Amino acid sequence: xxxxLRSLTERLRNEAGASPAYEQLVATEDPNVLADALTxxxxxxxxxxxxxxxxxxxxxxRAFEALVLLLNHRDPQRCASAAHALAHLGDPRTARAAAAxxxxxxxxxxxxxxxxxxxxxxxxxxxxALITTLGRRLRPHDPYRGVALxxxxxxxxxxxVRARPVLNEALAHPALAEAAVxxxxxxxxxxxxxxxxxxxxxSSTVLTVSSRPGPGPSSVVRDVRTGTGRHRKVVPRYxxxxxxxxxxxxxxxxxxxxxxxxxxxxxxxxxxxxxxxCA
Numbered sequence: 001x002x003x004x005l006r007s008l009t010e011r012l013r014n015e016a017g018a019s020p021a022y023e024q025l026v027a028t029e030d031p032n033v034l035a036d037a038l039t040x041x042x043x044x045x046x047x048x049x050x051x052x053x054x055x056x057x058x059x060x061x062r063a064f065e066a067l068v069l070l071l072n073h074r075d076p077q078r079c080a081s082a083a084h085a086l087a088h089l090g091d092p093r094t095a096r097a098a099a100a101x102x103x104x105x106x107x108x109x110x111x112x113x114x115x116x117x118x119x120x121x122x123x124x125x126x127x128x129a130l131i132t133t134l135g136r137r138l139r140p141h142d143p144y145r146g147v148a149l150x151x152x153x154x155x156x157x158x159x160x161v162r163a164r165p166v167l168n169e170a171l172a173h174p175a176l177a178e179a180a181v182x183x184x185x186x187x188x189x190x191x192x193x194x195x196x197x198x199x200x201x202x203s204s205t206v207l208t209v210s211s212r213p214g215p216g217p218s219s220v221v222r223d224v225r226t227g228t229g230r231h232r233k234v235v236p237r238y239x240x241x242x243x244x245x246x247x248x249x250x251x252x253x254x255x256x257x258x259x260x261x262x263x264x265x266x267x268x269x270x271x272x273x274x275x276x277x278c279a
Contacts, residue, residue, distance in 0.1 A: 004084045008053055011077060015046040025050050035062045049078060056085025064089065068097045071117070072110050079113035087120050095123030102129045105136065111147050119154035127160040134166050138173060145175045152176050156183025163187065 009026055016022035025037060025047060034051040037043060048066055055063035067089065070082035086094050098121070101107060101114040111133060118126040130151045137148035152170055155163035156179070164187055170180040 002057060004081065005053065005057065008050070008081050012046045012050050016044075021047060022050075025054075031055060031058060031060050035060070038063065038066055049081065053081055053085045056082075056089045059088070059090055061089065061091050064091050064093060068094075068101075071098070071114055072101045072104075072107055074110060076113070079110065083113045083117040083120075086117060095121050095125045099123075099125040099129035103132050108133075108136075108144055108147060111144070112150055115147060115150045115154060119150075119157055122158065127155065127158055127162055130154050130158070131163055131166050134170065138166075138169055148173075148176055149179055152179045152183050156186045159186050159188060161187055161189060 013022060025034065028034065034055050037047060037051045038055065049070060052063040052066035052070065056067050063085065067082045067086050070078045071086060073079055073082070086098070095118065098114040098117045102111045102118060104111070115130060115133060118129055134148055134151035134155070136142075137144055137151065142148070148170070152167065155167060164184065167180045167184050167187075170176040171184075173180075
């Protein structure tokens with residue numbers, strides 16, 4: 001038995017309870033019985049999912065519409081099962097349907113599995129759809145980082161040079177930078193110098209030092225480029241230049257060096273005394 005089918009039948013057995021119809025639908029090998037159950041009125045969702053999945057694995061295109069609906073379901077497990085069945089169905093309409101779901105902004109919360117299905121199918125619709133979806137996810141404060149990351153990884157796997165501009169844009173986003181570097185490295189024609197430049201861009205860490213109220217001068221250094229979530233406290237010694245109470249000091253550091261040095265403009269000199277120690 002297909003591993004995905006085994007997982008699905010175990011999950012749906014719990015949904016069906018002790019229904020005799022469940023055992024019948026699992027046991028039958030007649031595709032017409034399954035197709036009749038798919039279109040019969042009043043069928044519960046678990047029954048439709050079960051028969052659509054089995055028909056999809058068998059290459060029966062009567063399951064196409066039901067599987068596409070399940071691919072965009074709010075339950076991620078149903079989406080994953082539908083994507084698995086659609087990948088085996090071999091219907092030429094699948095890629096167009098997956099691309100439409102992946103680029104539908106009204107249903108972007110459920111676009112993860114359509115994106116992954118497009119990558120697996122490697123259809124002509126895949127790259128344009130992933131570029132469109134990723135470009136929309138690069139807006140500030142976009143909440144669908146999982147979808148964006150799947151697009152970055154998928155474009156790297158597809159290896160199409162049309163993805164280079166949007167992947168370069170993704171380098172500026174902390175949650176996507178590392179994946180974008182790897183994706184760019186997989187594109188044909190990528191030079192060693194270009195890979196090093198992308199790697200430096202992703203590893204460069206822009207730190208923001210902001211003052212925090214308290215009895216003593218203390219600050220928090222927050223990594224705003226790499227998304228690593230590193231927070232380090234900066235405690236200047238008394239007598240040193242404090243962090244401005246109203247402003248923010250930009251500091252550039254590199255993870256390879258493990259130090260943070262305040263940037264200074266040309267002609268200016270750094271403050272006297274040692275830099276604040278980072279703990």
